[in-house]
Amino acid sequence: MEFPFDVDALFPERITVLDQHLRPPARRPGTTTPARVDLQQQIMTIIDELGKASAKAQNLSAPITSASRMQSNRHVVYILKDSSGRPAGKGAIIGFIKVGYKKLFVLDDREAHNEVEPLCILDFYIHESVQRHGHGRELFQYMLQKERVEPHQLAIDRPSQKLLKFLNKHYNLETTVPQVNNFVIFEGFFAHQHRPPAPSLRATRHSRAAAVDPTPTAPARKLPPKRAEGDIKPYSSSDREFLKVAVEPPWPLNRAPRRATPPAHPPPRSSSLGNSPERGPLRPFVPEQELLRSLRLCPPHPTARLLLAADPGGSPAQRRRTR
Numbered sequence: 036m037e038f039p040f041d042v043d044a045l046f047p048e049r050i051t052v053l054d055q056h057l058r059p060p061a062r063r064p065g066t067t068t069p070a071r072v073d074l075q076q077q078i079m080t081i082i083d084e085l086g087k088a089s090a091k092a093q094n095l096s097a098p099i100t101s102a103s104r105m106q107s108n109r110h111v112v113y114i115l116k117d118s119s120g121r122p123a124g125k126g127a128i129i130g131f132i133k134v135g136y137k138k139l140f141v142l143d144d145r146e147a148h149n150e151v152e153p154l155c156i157l158d159f160y161i162h163e164s165v166q167r168h169g170h171g172r173e174l175f176q177y178m179l180q181k182e183r184v185e186p187h188q189l190a191i192d193r194p195s196q197k198l199l200k201f202l203n204k205h206y207n208l209e210t211t212v213p214q215v216n217n218f219v220i221f222e223g224f225f226a227h228q229h230r231p232p233a234p235s236l237r238a239t240r241h242s243r244a245a246a247v248d249p250t251p252t253a254p255a256r257k258l259p260p261k262r263a264e265g266d267i268k269p270y271s272s273s274d275r276e277f278l279k280v281a282v283e284p285p286w287p288l289n290r291a292p293r294r295a296t297p298p299a300h301p302p303p304r305s306s307s308l309g310n311s312p313e314r315g316p317l318r319p320f321v322p323e324q325e326l327l328r329s330l331r332l333c334p335p336h337p338t339a340r341l342l343l344a345a346d347p348g349g350s351p352a353q354r355r356r357t358r
């Protein structure tokens with residue numbers, strides 16, 4: 036994937052790690068340094084384009100990775116570049132993987148709910164022209180070492196068939212523990228749950244392009260106690276949740292408020308907060324409180340008044356309850 040600017044100078048290392056600050060990595064000595072804002076704009080362009088390409092490859096209706104979503108989440112993206120075109124070309128981007136810690140409620144093999152906070156694979160893409168060349172593995176392996184996690188410790192947000200095959204081939208991950216949410220976890224997940232997240236993602240909130248530390252050690256952290264079934268929320272929020280087509284609420288909650296003039300700007304199709312870009316055809320919802328208020332202010336219909344008057348048995352209290 037090529038860009039009109041010098042990707043090779045922007046990302047001096049083969050793999051660049053970026054967090055929510057999207058800070059441009061330090062440039063090689065001797066290279067000219069454009070204004071910081073320009074560099075950050077280039078990074079945002081790369082992330083937006085990668086997100087779009089990944090969504091297309093997965094047949095998603097909208098990207099789940101974008102610069103704005105990165106800025107509003109504590110996710111980390113690992114970007115793999117190709118500088119083989121150097122010195123003539125400007126380098127190219129091969130792909131990326133996005134990870135982040137998420138609080139999830141997952142079922143173990145006895146179908147008991149467990150509250151956990153594993154590192155999740157949220158998005159992963161290698162350019163079509165170079166898939167099945169080992170780049171995915173290179174990126175994944177780097178991420179595992181940097182985050183100090185083992186493959187069984189990961190939760191995968193709705194993996195594609197290709198990713199399932201990838202995990203099976205490279206990491207022998209095959210047997211899944213059935214879940215009711217969109218996350219896939221593999222056998223061995225619970226055995227490793229006492230291994231805590233590494234400080235790389237949690238504590239270091241800077242753009243990094245550091246060398247891989249080959250010693251995967253991390254201090255132990257106690258997991259929260261198991262919750263009673265009643266406390267458990269029915270699902271854990273996936274990053275892909277906002278892609279689902281929204282279900283229209285029943286009448287009259289689906290009535291749009293009357294507007295004299297159309298809005299000057301349509302609502303954003305997708306925001307960093309994760310509202311669905313698929314909601315175009317749906318009418319905006321009337322807030323429930325507003326609806327109740329307007330119902331209370333409504334004078335009773337004449338027929339209703341007649342019916343109330345003709346009901347000798349109905350006490351005011353009963354009528355209040357019925358109403």
Ligand SMILES: CC(=O)SCCNC(=O)CCNC(=O)[C@H](O)C(C)(C)COP(=O)(O)OP(=O)(O)OC[C@H]1O[C@@H](n2cnc3c(N)ncnc32)[C@H](O)[C@@H]1OP(=O)(O)O
Pocket residue numbers: 089092093156157158159160161162165166167168169170171172173191192193194195196197198200201202204
């Ligand atoms: C949580 C999520 O992100 S889900 C979305 C995952 N991303 C996608 O599905 C996007 C499209 N696919 C891709 O971008 C890539 O194929 C990735 C990221 C899944 C893997 O990256 P690659 O560079 O192709 O992987 P790498 O070369 O290291 O390993 C190849 C192995 O991956 C699996 N794989 C990759 N592509 C395919 C494919 N088209 N069909 C079946 N298996 C595939 C196979 O196990 C393959 O081994 P094989 O060639 O011996 O059969």
